[in-house]
Amino acid sequence: MESLGFCPDCGGRGFQHMPYTEAYYMAPLDCPGCNGTGSYEHWEENNLM
Ligand SMILES: [Zn+2]
Numbered sequence: 001m002e003s004l005g006f007c008p009d010c011g012g013r014g015f016q017h018m019p020y021t022e023a024y025y026m027a028p029l030d031c032p033g034c035n036g037t038g039s040y041e042h043w044e045e046n047n048l049m
Contacts (some may be wrong), residue, residue: 007043027040 006012010031031035035044 005040007031007034007038007040008040009043012038014038 004012007014010016010017010033013027014031014034014036016029031038033046034040
């Protein structure tokens, strides 16, 4: 994923699909790893600690 520049948590989509939480099907959650940007750079910044 790093070579592609995509967030490994969401694969660059910027949100995480949770098929088991039907209550949220209308509002996809922003990926917490990259803050919804889908960018590997942002994911790295959030995972340095
Ligand atoms: Zn992400």
